[in-house]
Amino acid sequence: EPEVTQTPSHQVTQMGQEVILRCVPISNHLYFYWYRQILGQKVEFLVSFYNNEISEKSEIFDDQFSVERPDGSNFTLKIRSTKLEDSAMYFCASSDGQGYYGYTFGSGTRLTVV
Amino acid sequence: GNSVTQMEGPVTLSEEAFLTINCTYTATGYPSLFWYVQYPGEGLQLLLKATKADDKGSNKGFEATYRKETTSFHLEKGSVQVSDSAVYFCALSDLNTNAGKSTFGDGTTLTVKP
Numbered sequence: 001e002p003e004v005t006q007t008p009s010h011q012v013t014q015m016g017q018e019v020i021l022r023c024v025p026i027s028n029h030l031y032f033y034w035y036r037q038i039l040g041q042k043v044e045f046l047v048s049f050y051n052n053e054i055s056e057k058s059e060i061f062d063d064q065f066s067v068e069r070p071d072g073s074n075f076t077l078k079i080r081s082t083k084l085e086d087s088a089m090y091f092c093a094s095s096d097g098q099g100y101y102g103y104t105f106g107s108g109t110r111l112t113v114v
Numbered sequence: 115g116n117s118v119t120q121m122e123g124p125v126t127l128s129e130e131a132f133l134t135i136n137c138t139y140t141a142t143g144y145p146s147l148f149w150y151v152q153y154p155g156e157g158l159q160l161l162l163k164a165t166k167a168d169d170k171g172s173n174k175g176f177e178a179t180y181r182k183e184t185t186s187f188h189l190e191k192g193s194v195q196v197s198d199s200a201v202y203f204c205a206l207s208d209l210n211t212n213a214g215k216s217t218f219g220d221g222t223t224l225t226v227k228p
Contacts, residue, residue, distance in 0.1 A: 031214060043203060043218040056215055091157055099207040099214020100146050107157040
């Protein structure tokens with residue numbers, strides 16, 4: 001069964017450093033998303049991406065965040081200057097039907113900011 | 115805006131007990147409804163879905179029926195197993211929302227004891 005692949009599985013970074021979280025969505029999917037989960041509970045929307053541009057972003061997705069699809073297969077989330085409160089699990093998801101039929105999620109990247 | 119309210123957990127059951135996890139929603143349009151499951155240390159997996167009123171989603175013995183009149187999508191299973199121990203998330207995706215952003219409930223932790 002097709003999978004969404006995320007790397008790394010765990011990233012530890014110092015406050016103020018830049019991090020890039022990487023995702024390889026399912027190849028024939030057109031809609032891509034980043035969510036984050038703090039303390040293993042609340043799943044929060046960050047951004048959606050379609051046709052090489054951001055479709056929607058949440059209030060969490062401020063100027064320190066950016067997304068790219070640099071080569072037609074990878075989908076990256078960059079955090080420019082990490083803060084302690086950015087520590088969370090970050091999940092990439094993709095969908096072939098605008099999210100209407102559900103997502104396929106990756107296994108996540110655990111980001112720890114120290 | 116859209117919102118999802120789930121029954122608070124944690125829920126602890128004995129093996130072979132009947133499971134109900136309540137979920138109600140508020141949406142401005144005509145959403146699809148989902149249940150996702152997250153096993154310890156893993157990402158979210160789509161468990162079942164329903165895209166219109168009165169649809170029943172089912173998978174792995176779990177069922178949920180889209181009730182528009184009560185704006186509910188309760189998850190049920192007739193006989194739970196230890197392997198069903200996980201966090202369960204109710205979610206909706208609204209076509210009126212650009213690119214199909216999903217809104218998640220807070221999650222309900224289920225523990226099944228032998």
